Amino acid sequence: MSHPDTTPGARPPALLGTQGAIFLAIVLGAAVLIPALNLLTPAGSALHVPTYLVSLLGKYLCYALLAMSVDLIWGYVGILSLGQGAFFALGGYAMGMYLMRQIGTRGVYGDPVLPDFMVFLNWKQLPWFWYGFDWFPFAALMVLVAPGALALVFGWFAFRSRVTGVYLSIITQAMTFALLLAFFRNDMGFGGNNGLTDFKDILGFNVQADGTRAVLFALSALALAFGYVLCRYLVRSHFGKVLIAIRDAEARVRFTGYRAENYKLVAFVVSACLAGVAGALYVPQVGIINPSEFSPANSIEIIVWVAVGGRGTLAGAALGAVLVNYAKTYFTSGVLAPYWLFMLGGLFVAVTLFLPKGIVGTFLDWRSRHAEAEPDVPGATPKPVA
């Protein structure tokens, strides 16, 4: 592969490049514009963005960040994680636990400490792992620590043992499946089947209020922008070059003297933390977190978003997530609902067969074929060999 990113001695590409600049402009523009259109225009106005739409778009942005976290490890390190949904859900549960503690006496049973489901299960006191979640900074820390720690332990074992490729994919799937089963249990203390819901306040603001929704949307957009810059920074650094080298020829990297497993581990943990942040922003906007977020099918769907948008392009992953989810919302709400799975399934097949580089990857290929070599074509569209 002779990409600008990987050619020795080439001028390192700018942190963002044209593509990145466009992406950031769109995301940050949306962060300002959509809340403004929601809050500052009257309800009847043609420009008004209704609150439900703000939350829906906010949800897409969380998915976009989640997809980007997958792209970081799949597109640049070659780790196909079928368990990314687990990190997303853990971040979501951490936020959900904070929101549950904020309900206070306004729950159905009015218990000042115990969430409703614990009163219902006849628990007498708060389990130890719920301590501290009434304090936002601790909960926010847990949003990063819970998925990060799981990724650290899991990755430390898996990468040191050189579990790669299909084997790694299968055991990440087993991991999220085990968590799915665990969180379904009432005894776990996470609300069992129903999960955590009926949220009231976040940092003292009503989660249902227009203003809170708008701010949450803006925060999701900012998180996505931050995630993009972070990932761009990582993949264009020396560290990122090693990651790409690991993706393309792990054994050679190891023979060159790099500890491939450590590089993979760092990327894996960063990716898990990003997914956790996405989950944490997702929960207050959707209003519920339940164990179905751990289901292996969800994690596979994330992979498709990335594949549709373009693996190894970061912005493409975000685009894919938004496009596929927009299509899902559009089709599952209308008369076409019974055909949605046909379309989603067809999309999986069509993208892998006809668009192996995804929308953005294909577009970049097309542009580089038609224009002079761009100095800042973003890193390394991977070769189709997985």
Added chain:
Amino acid sequence: MRLAAAFLAFALAVLTVVVSRPAMAGPYEDALAKFTTESYADTDEGLGLLATSGNPLAVDIVEALADGRLLFNADAKTVYVKKADGSLIDAATGQPATGVDEAALKPVRANNRVRRAIEAASGALSLMNPDPAKRLAAAQAVFKSRDAAARPALETALSRESDPQVKAALASARAAIVLNDSASPEADRIAAVDTIAGAGNQDALALLQNVPADAPAGVKTAAASAVASIQHSLAIWDVAQNIWYGLSLGSVLLLAAIGLAITFGVMGVINMAHGEMVMLGAYVTFMVQEAIRTYDPGLFDASLIIAIPIAFLVTGLIGVVIERTVIRFLYGRPLETLLATWGISLILQQAIRTAFGPTNREVGAPSWMSGAFEIGHLSITYGRLWIIVFAGLVFLALLGTLRLTRIGLEMRAVTQNRRMAASMGIRTNWVDAMTFGLGSGIAGMAGVALSQIDNVSPNLGQSYIIDSFLVVVFGGVGNLWGTLVGAMSLGVANKLLEPYAGAVLGKIALLVIVILFIQKRPRGLFALKGRAIEA
């Protein structure tokens, strides 16, 4: 004179016979005599005699007494059973009685004491019922009730019993009474402990754990050691039962995974649509049964046998179509086959949902799949047994196909070195299609078996796909024996963990164990060696 003497002697003899008849005849006649005295105590005693008499008429007498249909003539000392139609039967002979003055007859009356005796007698009588199954049930009932009143009947029954199973049950029941009878000598009670311990089941355990507090120390010690040994043997049987369940689960896993071992293991294709092939196989079974119900219900017992080849052909054909239209463009890109086949699985699920509806479909079990039998303390259902047998046959057939047939040889050649195989004149494209078709067809046959133990719904395949992949990865990709060992060990481990951790926690523990195991052996139990692994 001589004649007169002879006549006298004859008359005397007749008289003796007539007069002494009740006294001379056996316990049955004695019992009847007791019913004619109008005394509850005598009636009670009579019932006791009746129960041990062994006379086939005794059952009718006890029943008649219970219903107030037992009549007697206090003067003639005769007893009659009044039948439902009003006719009378002579209790002594069992023949219809004629010329009886009904006005002189009185019913034998019963008070509570007599009623208890009636119950005990009917229990004792069923101990001597001609039907061994009834005798066995009666013996087990006495074992549970430990009614000391039944002891004489038990001992009579024990002395005549010829069926070894019933005899053992009777001996246990007698021992149960002796053990709890403080009047019995210590040695007898200790012997009773041994007899009960011989039964070795939960009931025996409960009995021995509840030895009366006033029992001699020797009896208590014997009971305690018997309890320990029963608990030990029951624990072993329990483990054996769990292993049996585990083998049964393992054979289900094997059926679900073995097709995957072909497509994933041999071809390197991550076939996420594999579970849907299983699901399609189950739906083929459903359709075959529907057709049989409509056209020839008599064939129902053969429906599964008919469904197996049809399911194989249908799903195999679908597999070939998938391979030709999608998979063949993705060789060498295993992670992308994962995505494409996941898409195919969604399409297949939705297609079935559209065609058959989202609800479960009813697939019946043929008569030879239902029922159970026992080996020792193991309960074995025919359904599970046949699935294990079927899984074994499928495994052997597949192994044979790969080892012994031309196409199997070509498959192995293509797996090991595609280019070399092509140079030798093997049509690798065709072999790919056949291999994928074979794997899919086997999944379809698995679906026929799984339709018997799982809900036939569009989601059937989803519940097996993760387990199947774990089995293949655990066993080692590209090795059928690995799949066999993987399936059986995961199945058995799951069922052995369940009693300690519960079904869900056990499953979670198993997933964690497999994840950790993969760290230890990243290529599974039986790893392929050589170049193939780096390709």
